[in-house]
Amino acid sequence: MSQDRAAGGRMGDSSLLRRLNLAAALGAFLESESLTLRELRALVGVSRPTAEDLLAELLTEGRVEESAPPRKPSTARAAGRPARYFRFRAESGYVAGLDIGAHKAMAVVTDLRGNPLATHRVELDPDLGAGERVRAAVDAAHVSWSQAQLGPADITGIACGVTGALRAAEGVHDVRDGPVGSGLAPYSLPGFTEIDVAGALSDGLGQPVAVANDVKLAALAEHWKGAAREYGDVVYMFAGHRAGAGVLIDGQVHQGRHGAAGEIGVFPTLGWAPAMERLHARGAALAAEQGAGPGREGELVIASAALQDPESLAVLIEFAEVLARGAAVLALAVDPEVIVLGGGMSRGGAIIAEPFRRELAKLSLVPIDVVSSTMGADSVALGAARMALDTVLADLLAVPGS
Template identity: 35%
Template structure:
């Protein structure tokens, strides 16, 4: 409950404005009467709040529909289009980017291929092309960007520096936030890609509404993240979920069971090898099924450790391999049942390869909410 000592009317107006914005963001255009009912304010007070928000640029009055008879009631909407956010997923083989409005509705997406061993400047150039492509597709400019949120593998410090990355060694000790700001002069957020993927699944994916979850980020490399009490867990040193660093888990080399399977034809591109094995397993090939079994054996070790520590409601299989959840989930469930005191529900991702870039957008939206729309935030600024 806010402390309004001494009749702090300016603080009260701020809280009323935030309440109105929250109501509009959750429901779309509303009349003054509907806004007053949702916020608990009187209609005259709501009119004052609405007028102030219109003047600040956060809210606008919606024009009546053509052909509307009589004098229609005024309706208002939150101006989610007053600024834009970009989410980026820097992977070993691709850089994905998505542009959204301030509510996180995605308006444009692009993808730039990049080789796993590409030099640092080449990978950063792919990032710049991906973001610029989103701006071009959405017909927006750099001046419209409020925040760029980037997901990448490794341990990231609070300043956006990559401390360590096994998947992209060139990232080590890189001030990634600073390099992105050199390209695009706006706020830049950097976070571990597995944690962003977990955030996406908990906000708009298969684990929406789940408060305790383990996320398995499985593909050509392995990662994991945890959601505890509805919040993605970073850990004291932002190294939570790095099961791959434990040799006994065998996660680092686990994908090689699929990549190096004998059923993969010679000359198959490395990025397609695992998919070929999984497809063969789906068709009942015994060699492919054996390779899948070895892969799941390794996957289950780290997963069981996280389940036994966290006791999650749900385990989500996400990342590129989640497209083959029909092949991977049954043996994973069977191995977890043998190891776990209480078996969680195991689900497949509904976001697939898009989980990181979607999570990056959600991360930017939540950052915006904390900065501008939280009860303890400062006065609402004029929109840009």
């Protein structure tokens, strides 16, 4: 090998090593509230001069800045110059999470630490066409960015949750009809099988938008900020205007080969669809009696059951038991640490949770913790933001050529 080629190889190795060290340094800042130079050096495993160079580059890029020392119990200050602290600049980028549902479109924007900065929700007619529904979501996103005093150029990643079965192809998250005979359920939103949802959102927002199943994103949000934070393996049961389920393995959404993991609601023997129909029929009857608007059927049935109305109680108990049978099927398959009850129906408290637990116990091999969601209506949008954030952070930590 010539000296020039050998030198070129050494230069290439040195350049790659620097990129690896830079990614490790940024990762260390992401994992910590703040770091001193000495702490950074120890975490990355480099010499002091190298640590100084890495820190200088991150400061120049705007990813890191000097910060106040962390608050500690009052002690006598050591002699010498106080240590300087540095932190990751969460405001060096922002992500947006969208939720397109039957009755609403919602957008949330967060910084790169996942701190929500603004949320905007608009109510939608359940019969609204696909194009108008997508435009409502785009408008909600722009309003949330404006509320956070951000422009489109500040947003570094966007994801959206949409009702329907997910089909993942070539690494791209998409929600569409499955191929003929695949068994995948289409969108339950009017007209969504006739449009390119990801493309329409991307056109409206000016950058790529990843689209994923809403229930799976709600499960991701529950693990990120909700009742499943302390658990890795989770079965998430969604009960709202429809029933659905999602599975997390080691804190990550399990999609399956075609993105259909957890879509057990399409299995007729479970009886989810008839139970949902009876629940909605009872809610519609109560809405007609009380002059209530659409979208409150579940809430009205819960309120009626709380007043010991026999018909409402019977409908809710049947629904909870049917949901529990689906949860038992998933639990027997993945042996989760916890089952989370999410969606609007989870706000029914013990009226839903107790019959669910009783039926689950009959069908389970081992006791399983059952907890109710703490996320509320923001879960899908927050899960979408988490998905976008994971993509942005992975790109920041990627090392080209490694």
